[in-house]
Amino acid sequence: xxxxxxxxxxxxxxxxxxxxxxxxxxxxxxxxxxxxxxxxxxxxxxxxxxxxxxxxxxxxxxxxxxxxxxxxxxxxxxxxxxxxxxxxxxxxxxxxxxxxxxxxxxxxxxxxxxxxxxxxxxxxxxxxxxxxxxxxxxxxxxxxxxxxxxxxxxxxxxxxxxxxxxxxxxxxxxxxxxxxxxxxxxxxxxxxxxxxxxxxxxxxxxxxxxxxxxxxxxxxxxxxxxxxxxxxx
Amino acid sequence: xxxxxxxxxxxxxxxxxxxxxxxxxxxxxxxxxxxxxxxxxxxxxxxxxxxxxxxxxxxxxxxxxxxxxxxxxxxxxxxxxxxxxxxxxxxxxxxxxxxxxxxxxxxxxxxxxxxxxxxxxxxxxxxxxxxxxxxxxxxxxxxxxxxxxxxxxxxxxxxxxxxxxxxxxxxxxxxxxxxxxxxxxxxxxxxxxxxxxxxxxxxxxxxxxxxxxxxxxxxxxxxxxxxxxxxxxxxxxxxxxxxxxxxxxxxxxxxxxxxxxxxxxxxxxxxxxxxxxxxxxxxxxxxxxxxxxxxxxxxxxxxxxxxxxxxxxxxxxxxxxxxxxxxxxxxxxxxxxxxxxxxxxxxxxxxxxxxxxxxxxxxxxxxxxxxxxxxxxxxxxxxxxxxxxxxxxxxxxxxxxxxxxxxxxxxxxxxxxxxxxxxxxxxxxxxxxxxxxxxxxxxxxxxxxxxxxxxxxxxxxxxxxxxxxxxxxxxxxxxxxxxxxxxxxxxxxxxxxxxxxxxxxxxxxxxxxxxxxxxxxx
Numbered sequence: 001x002x003x004x005x006x007x008x009x010x011x012x013x014x015x016x017x018x019x020x021x022x023x024x025x026x027x028x029x030x031x032x033x034x035x036x037x038x039x040x041x042x043x044x045x046x047x048x049x050x051x052x053x054x055x056x057x058x059x060x061x062x063x064x065x066x067x068x069x070x071x072x073x074x075x076x077x078x079x080x081x082x083x084x085x086x087x088x089x090x091x092x093x094x095x096x097x098x099x100x101x102x103x104x105x106x107x108x109x110x111x112x113x114x115x116x117x118x119x120x121x122x123x124x125x126x127x128x129x130x131x132x133x134x135x136x137x138x139x140x141x142x143x144x145x146x147x148x149x150x151x152x153x154x155x156x157x158x159x160x161x162x163x164x165x166x167x168x169x170x171x172x173x174x175x176x177x178x179x180x181x182x183x184x185x186x187x188x189x190x191x192x193x194x195x196x197x198x199x200x201x202x203x204x205x206x207x208x209x210x211x212x213x214x215x216x217x218x219x220x221x222x223x224x225x226x227x228x229x230x231x232x233x
Numbered sequence: 234x235x236x237x238x239x240x241x242x243x244x245x246x247x248x249x250x251x252x253x254x255x256x257x258x259x260x261x262x263x264x265x266x267x268x269x270x271x272x273x274x275x276x277x278x279x280x281x282x283x284x285x286x287x288x289x290x291x292x293x294x295x296x297x298x299x300x301x302x303x304x305x306x307x308x309x310x311x312x313x314x315x316x317x318x319x320x321x322x323x324x325x326x327x328x329x330x331x332x333x334x335x336x337x338x339x340x341x342x343x344x345x346x347x348x349x350x351x352x353x354x355x356x357x358x359x360x361x362x363x364x365x366x367x368x369x370x371x372x373x374x375x376x377x378x379x380x381x382x383x384x385x386x387x388x389x390x391x392x393x394x395x396x397x398x399x400x401x402x403x404x405x406x407x408x409x410x411x412x413x414x415x416x417x418x419x420x421x422x423x424x425x426x427x428x429x430x431x432x433x434x435x436x437x438x439x440x441x442x443x444x445x446x447x448x449x450x451x452x453x454x455x456x457x458x459x460x461x462x463x464x465x466x467x468x469x470x471x472x473x474x475x476x477x478x479x480x481x482x483x484x485x486x487x488x489x490x491x492x493x494x495x496x497x498x499x500x501x502x503x504x505x506x507x508x509x510x511x512x513x514x515x516x517x518x519x520x521x522x523x524x525x526x527x528x529x530x531x532x533x534x535x536x537x538x539x540x541x542x543x544x545x546x547x548x549x550x551x552x553x554x555x556x557x558x559x560x561x562x563x564x565x566x567x568x569x570x571x572x573x574x575x576x577x578x579x580x581x582x583x584x585x586x587x588x589x590x591x592x593x594x595x596x597x598x599x600x601x602x603x604x605x606x607x608x609x610x611x612x613x614x615x616x617x618x619x620x621x622x623x624x625x626x627x628x629x630x631x632x633x634x635x636x637x638x639x640x641x642x643x644x645x646x647x648x649x650x651x652x653x654x655x656x657x658x659x660x661x662x663x664x665x666x667x668x669x670x671x672x673x674x675x676x677x678x679x680x681x682x683x684x685x686x687x688x689x690x691x692x693x694x695x696x697x698x699x700x701x702x703x704x705x706x707x708x709x710x711x712x713x714x715x716x717x718x719x720x721x722x723x724x725x726x727x728x729x730x731x732x733x734x735x736x737x738x739x740x741x742x743x744x745x746x747x748x749x750x751x752x753x754x755x
Binding site: 074078085086087093097 | 236239243246247317318319320321324325326327328496681
């Protein structure tokens, strides 16, 4: 589903990504781990087409994000680390905007929104303006927007930050459900226990280079935890 | 098209769904502008012979275009470059051209609203006085919204060009801001010679030569207005086509440039090899003041947008002195002493009035943003926070006023006592600006933002404070003029100083009670 080949990105004369290679298969959850400032968000923004990159290629379902950006984005959803969305509109208007962008079927949208809102326990906040919502509530609204069109690739940047335990649980369930239907998930996190339990594969990024890229079962089979591996690097 | 409409709809919803109180204030402000423009147009018509009434719409149409030109240059950063939802929109399957168009159209709509507020009342007043027919009003309605398109596109392009020239260096924001300010000052100074190109001192001749210049410099405005007046649809159509064509050409030409600039804008630089300097101990108030001063002086947007009035004041004074020093000295030599004293009084009121728009405090609370919890959670007196903010504003206004005031004293050599009184007046007004700005900002705080430029240039607080301060400056000017007609110059100075001093005390007391409660509630 997602293929990153020799991805290089520089900010001015500072090289932040030094040739990254990642492959995420259909129906798999991929965890992206790294220190602060290692280049995780830059990689994610390159995957979803926000940042351009200097070298390499990113293929989503076999299509290049550089040359076929809109086709790639149609099957993708992105959750940023900070749910920074239109503050002055109602949560429901934001979700209707997303539904319109992805041209979802009108009669399905309301039912789906209500179901997801119920799952994330925000059904009473749909009529509130986004600026009146807490960080966690905004995050839930953005998550609903992402799940609304059942993306084939879900890209999340630190999705568990600011979520209450129940919402974290629901999110993990939703991620698993999405993958069970053949979609793939690529997410960055600092919560290593979550990565270990949730992911099929993980990669650790250090100073713009991938220092570990392996199947989680293989890592566990070696008798190591992700935390031990990460701290040892 | 569907995608573009969707984007425009969400932008407008986000823009218009602000607080009801804010919308009411904006509406009232629009009505005030329209009323002022009607009064001004009627005054202009009355000053001209009836055979020259037709030049009024040209003169009234040129001013708002000039204003929109400057407004677009300052607003481009925030609307088209570095806009808040850049990351979000780019992650969605949307056409880049539509994203860019929706942003530009947002800028265009705001400017058209400004243009309508300024231009529509003038045209209607002219239509009533000149007894224009139905076709005049129909042409006006058809063509007016297209008029600012060309000027907005040109201003936008200049602004983008400045951002491009600024490159990728760590000082790019400073360079871009300096280029903007220098450009605005150059155009401003050029407009001086533009409006005074007539050798004749007669008002009618000045207006007529201005009309002749508008015909050559703003052909589309000429086509539009003459099309409306003589009911010539061809001219009207020509003006619409001209504006739309320039808009389309510039939008197409700048599309890629905008995305390239937005990509570069995301790059931040890091200062390496920093060596710790060691703590210098200060009192709480000095610490707060230093923090406030650094916030101001290290923020180029802040300095160049809210400190530019001081710079303009100084430049205007220097310009007047160099341009007309001989004529001025000769004229002043012939004047009686009481006229010189009156001119010094009025001159000081004008200088202070110009500098009153340098209100840094009106956004100082908003600029705390999400970090306001720091001030609220520290063991400090909130009134000290206010004092620090007022002191910074006081310094900015005082510095900007004192030099032109001294230059004025050089031209108009009044007694030392008047100079001291002028100094005292500057002191009380500088404090007033700081206190007034804080009251406005506490009423209209904007703590949720991701680019400080949005707070500095586009917040309701900054807009209202500047408009209100301009009006107060006008009132003070008229007060000075009327009191000096009834009483002596000395009494006028004293009354103005005591009046403003009392207002300062009242505002201080207001901040001490209501202001602190309001701040805590933020």
